[in-house]
Amino acid sequence: MKDLDPAILFSVLQEILGGLFWPLVAGALLAGLAFLVVLVRDRRLVSDRFLMSELIGLAGGVFAIWLAFVVTDSNFADIGGPIDWVLLIVLFALGGVGGTLCAYLLLALVRPQRVGGA
Numbered sequence: 001m002k003d004l005d006p007a008i009l010f011s012v013l014q015e016i017l018g019g020l021f022w023p024l025v026a027g028a029l030l031a032g033l034a035f036l037v038v039l040v041r042d043r044r045l046v047s048d049r050f051l052m053s054e055l056i057g058l059a060g061g062v063f064a065i066w067l068a069f070v071v072t073d074s075n076f077a078d079i080g081g082p083i084d085w086v087l088l089i090v091l092f093a094l095g096g097v098g099g100t101l102c103a104y105l106l107l108a109l110v111r112p113q114r115v116g117g118a
C-alpha cells in the first residue's frame with residue numbers, strides 16, 4: 001500500500017469504534033453547531049475560556065486513544081503498520097478538538113461573558 005487513501009482511514013476508524021462511531025459523529029456535529037451558536041451569542045471567541053478549553057482538550061485526545069483501546073480490546077503492543085500510527089494521531093487530534101469544543105461549551109454555560117467588559 002503506497003497511497004494513503006481516506007476511505008481506508010474511514011473504514012479502519014469505523015471498525016475500531018464499532019457501534020460508537022455514528023453516535024460520536026452525531027455528537028460531534030451537535031457540538032459543532034452548539035459552538036457556532038455560542039460564537040454568535042458572544043460575538044467573539046473569549047480568549048481565557050478558549051485557553052482553558054484547549055488545555056482540557058488535551059485530555060480529550062488521551063481519552064479518545066484510551067477509548068479506542070478499550071473498545072477494541074487491544075494495547076500499544078498491537079500497533080503494527082504505519083496506518084495504525086496515522087490512525088492514532090487522527091484519533092488524538094479528533095479527541096482533542098472534540099474535548100476543546102465540549103469544554104468551551106461547558107465553560108460558556110457555567111461562566112457566560114459579562115456585558116460591558118470588566
